[in-house]
Amino acid sequence: VYTQPITEIVRQRFSCRTYENRPIEPEKRHLLNRFIAETPAGPLGTSARFELVAATGQDLEALKGLGTYGFIRGATGFIVGAMRGKEDLLEDFGFLLERIVLHATDLGLGTCWLGGSFTKSSFAERIGVVGDEIVPAVVSVGHIANNRRSVDRLMRLVANSDNRLPWERLFFQGGLDAPLSREEAGVYAVPLDMVRLAPSASNKQPWRIVRDSSTWHFCLRRTPGYRKRRASRWWVTVDLQRVDLGIAMSHFELTARELGLPGAWQVAEPSIVKSDERIEYVASWVGQ
Ligand SMILES: Cc1cc2nc3c(=O)[nH]c(=O)nc-3n(C[C@H](O)[C@H](O)[C@H](O)COP(=O)(O)O)c2cc1C
Numbered sequence: 001v002y003t004q005p006i007t008e009i010v011r012q013r014f015s016c017r018t019y020e021n022r023p024i025e026p027e028k029r030h031l032l033n034r035f036i037a038e039t040p041a042g043p044l045g046t047s048a049r050f051e052l053v054a055a056t057g058q059d060l061e062a063l064k065g066l067g068t069y070g071f072i073r074g075a076t077g078f079i080v081g082a083m084r085g086k087e088d089l090l091e092d093f094g095f096l097l098e099r100i101v102l103h104a105t106d107l108g109l110g111t112c113w114l115g116g117s118f119t120k121s122s123f124a125e126r127i128g129v130v131g132d133e134i135v136p137a138v139v140s141v142g143h144i145a146n147n148r149r150s151v152d153r154l155m156r157l158v159a160n161s162d163n164r165l166p167w168e169r170l171f172f173q174g175g176l177d178a179p180l181s182r183e184e185a186g187v188y189a190v191p192l193d194m195v196r197l198a199p200s201a202s203n204k205q206p207w208r209i210v211r212d213s214s215t216w217h218f219c220l221r222r223t224p225g226y227r228k229r230r231a232s233r234w235w236v237t238v239d240l241q242r243v244d245l246g247i248a249m250s251h252f253e254l255t256a257r258e259l260g261l262p263g264a265w266q267v268a269e270p271s272i273v274k275s276d277e278r279i280e281y282v283a284s285w286v287g288q
Contacts, residue, residue, distance in 0.1 A: 001035070002106045006254045010107050010194045016110025017152045019074035021057045028075075028107050032078035032141075036079070042092025043249060043265035044283060048083035050100060051127050052141075066126060067119040068140065072112060073149065077139035079104070079111075080123050082115035085132040090239055091282055093136050094246025095126055098195040098198075099263045102254070113137055113247075115201050115240040136238040143267065160202040164196050170212045175187075175272050176279065187272055188216070191255040195248045201240035202226075207248040208279050210272060214263075214287035216252070217270060219279040220245050245282050252285060 002009055029052065038048045054077030057061050065167075066078055079100055083093050090126060101111045115137040124135045155161060168179035171192055182189045188211075204226065210217040220241055225237065249265070254264060269281040 004106055006102070006251075006258045006273045007190065007192065007194060009102050010197050010251060010255070013101065013105045013111065013197075015155075015199060015201070016140075016144050017072050017111040017112055017138070017193065018147065018149050019072075019076065019110060021074045021076070022143055023076045024057075024109065024142060025056065028109065029056075031107060032079075032100070032104060034075075036100055041193050042089070042095045042246065044089055044092045044267065045084070045085060045252070046089040047093040048093050048096050048208065049079040049127075050079055050097065053078050053080055053126055054141075055169045067121070067122065068114060071117040071151065072114070072140045073110075073156065073200050073270055074145060075142045077141040079139040079141055080135060081138070082124070082125045082127050082129050082135050085134040085212070090136055090242035091246035092277070094243035095250045096147055096246075097137065097139060098247040098250040099254070102250075104139075104141050109141050112140045113201075114140060114148075115238070115243065120237065136239065137240070139245060156190045160164065163203075165205050167192075170196060170208060172208065174212065175210065176208065176276050185211070187255070187259060187261060189257060190254045191261070194250045194251040194255040198244075198248045198251045199210070199283075200244040204241065206241045206244055209252075209274055212270060212272060216285040216287070217224040217273050218245060218249055218252075218280060218284065219273055219281045220282055221279045242282075249283065249285075256285070256287075261287060266284070 032052050041047045104111050118138050171180040173180040202222045208219045208221045263285050265283050266286050269282050273281045
């Protein structure tokens with residue numbers, strides 16, 4: 001599906017907030033649309049639908065009304081997604097949309113996940129939400145500009161985007177008190193490295209993974225007060241840290257499969273995780 005190794009694509013991806021003012025070529029739009037049309041159900045069983053809204057000529061008529069409060073400049077497209085409004089399945093949304101992000105990256109395009117800074121009602125209108133559907137997040141897409149604006153640098157600085165938490169704070173063995181070293185992870189060190197490079201809302205990296213022999217339990221460690229802060233309450237409408245978990249799951253699965261490490265997702269909370277108040281269990285990758 002991807003033309004480059006997934007490890008390369010993951011390393012190339014970054015949150016691109018300034019784009020060249022030139023539309024995405026018809027060929028690339030076609031490839032993206034085809035990939036989007038083949039979106040399967042997520043690992044927890046929910047479906048979501050996605051649409052590429054893109055300018056086709058020099059005029060940006062197609063994007064009229066789709067705003068980003070100035071955080072994004074020059075994007076000539078957006079990938080908009082909608083799903084039935086069940087918060088506890090937002091992981092599937094993150095998983096499925098990140099597959100598309102990685103495809104866009106593989107096509108040489110820049111992307112940026114937007115969970116807060118997008119005009120929600122206009123995007124919802126554009127994708128034609130029905131019933132209890134919600135638009136949890138969107139992704140801007142387009143040609144990467146050479147020059148970064150100062151607002152881009154500021155955003156990266158505020159979110160500390162260039163740094164990731166060290167291994168020992170993310171990956172564990174048997175329980176949260178025993179960090180897992182890269183050596184101990186063996187062949188799984190690479191899928192875990194790819195989790196570490198995943199994007200997350202405000203770069204909070206809420207993923208915690210606990211290994212139990214060949215099973216990898218994916219858990220959420222919430223950033224204290226993240227959704228309660230006044231600014232984020234106004235800005236963010238859904239539980240973005242669940243979306244983050246789904247993104248991490250997609251990086252892990254795609255890398256494991258590429259390395260020939262088969263497995264499947266399963267939801268069965270293990271006792272080692274249940275007993276830990278600091279984390280919420282999400283799902284497990286059961287290696288075969
Ligand atoms: C679910 C989600 C929501 C995000 N929302 C926004 C947003 O509203 N505005 C923005 O500028 N960046 C947003 N980001 C981008 C993050 O700030 C970025 O992924 C993080 O700082 C790491 O930087 P990187 O993507 O360049 O590796 C979001 C990322 C994710 C995964």
